[in-house]
Amino acid sequence: MQLTINNLSKTYDNGVKALQNISLEMSNGMFGLLGPNGAGKSTLMRTIATLQDADQGNIMLNDLEVQTNKNAVRRLLGYLPQQFGVYPKMSAEVLLHHLAVLKGITNKKERTNIVNALLHKTNLYDVKKQSLDGFSGGMKQRFGIAQALLNNPKLLIVDEPTAGLDPKERNRFYNLLSEIAENTIVIFSTHIVDDIKELCTNMAIINKGKVVLKGNPLELIHQLEGKVYQKVIHRNDLNRYKDSYKVINEKLFLGKPVIHIVSDTNPDNGFTPVKASLEDVYFSQINN
Missing domain, CATH: 3.40.50.300 (P-loop containing nucleotide triphosphate hydrolases)
Incomplete structure (x- = not known):
């Protein structure tokens, strides 16, 4: 069919x-x-x-x-x-x-x-x-x-x-x-x-x-691989990071805010690369 x-x-x-x-x-x-x-x-x-x-x-x-x-x-x-x-x-x-x-x-x-x-x-x-x-x-x-x-x-x-x-x-x-x-x-x-x-x-x-x-979920994840970075931040700094980076997701880890960003190059500034997920793919589109 x-x-x-x-x-x-x-x-x-x-x-x-x-x-x-x-x-x-x-x-x-x-x-x-x-x-x-x-x-x-x-x-x-x-x-x-x-x-x-x-x-x-x-x-x-x-x-x-x-x-x-x-x-x-x-x-x-x-x-x-x-x-x-x-x-x-x-x-x-x-x-x-x-x-x-x-x-x-x-x-x-x-x-x-x-x-x-x-x-x-x-x-x-x-x-x-x-x-x-x-x-x-x-x-x-x-x-x-x-x-x-x-x-x-x-x-x-x-x-x-x-x-x-x-x-x-x-x-x-x-x-x-x-x-x-x-x-x-x-x-x-x-x-x-x-x-x-x-x-x-x-x-x-x-x-x-x-x-x-x-598209295919695995292929869409692969397209984002190597472009996702995360950082633990202070809650009051969230808007400042949103002004400077493409923040696609924010969540709590052990009570502390963690943000994920998408960047074609390593942003440094305390960010660490993370493996891309389908959640990252989703939020990269929804939070454009």
């Missing part, structure tokens, strides 16, 4: 330019969409998922134009939005059966086989009789993936899927998405840099509705 996004733009009634001439290409595998909150990620996801229309541009899923063939695209689509609701008193098994019927899987034997297979895949089979209000955050996310896979989608969209998960649940979710991505286009939208580093072979950074960088 191939997803091609051509010059997509969307402006809301309040004047916010959510998308500005977005162009991207994706094929089977995991594609990371990275950006801060409000960057336009969710708007792009909803547009690809046929939930809203763009003002201009188009999206092609193989030879299907998404905005004019919504029903055909929906048959190939799985979607896990950033926030999704469940019937809390229903069991996982019963609700999956209900959602499967809504997706057109009306044959009971076929539906039972599909539901059981997905409960096993998402490691929920042993709790399939349990009410969803007793599920942890990670279990609910895995249920969300199960419902998104009911129609065996060729395109799977997951929007901020690991927010709030503990490390164990996050790793379990990583493994599940990686398995799915072997035969599916998986668009993984997040503001968590580590998610992209762990999972995706291709990615794009979106900020203020624009694609500011795209």
Whole structure:
């Protein structure tokens, strides 16, 4: 499968330019969409998922134009939005059966086989009789993936899927998405840099509705190698360093502020070179 996004733009009634001439290409595998909150990620996801229309541009899923063939695209689509609701008193098994019927899987034997297979895949089979209000955050996310896979989608969209998960649940979710991505286009939208580093072979950074960088994460890190330096500073000196250097990130180490800068030459002045990371790549674009 191939997803091609051509010059997509969307402006809301309040004047916010959510998308500005977005162009991207994706094929089977995991594609990371990275950006801060409000960057336009969710708007792009909803547009690809046929939930809203763009003002201009188009999206092609193989030879299907998404905005004019919504029903055909929906048959190939799985979607896990950033926030999704469940019937809390229903069991996982019963609700999956209900959602499967809504997706057109009306044959009971076929539906039972599909539901059981997905409960096993998402490691929920042993709790399939349990009410969803007793599920942890990670279990609910895995249920969300199960419902998104009911129609065996060729395109799977997951929007901020690991927010709030503990490390164990996050790793379990990583493994599940990686398995799915072997035969599916998986668009993984997040503001968590580590998610992209762990999972995706291709990615794009979106900020203020624009694609500011795209490529393979390891190649993008390599392009920044040898240009990142760090220094422990006094908190009151931060603005002075911002005036003199391209500060891309600031954080605390043992309670003391540490800044990362990008420089083509060694800045000296107490700075030490550090190995570039995807976080450095990200902040070098977001904090331009």
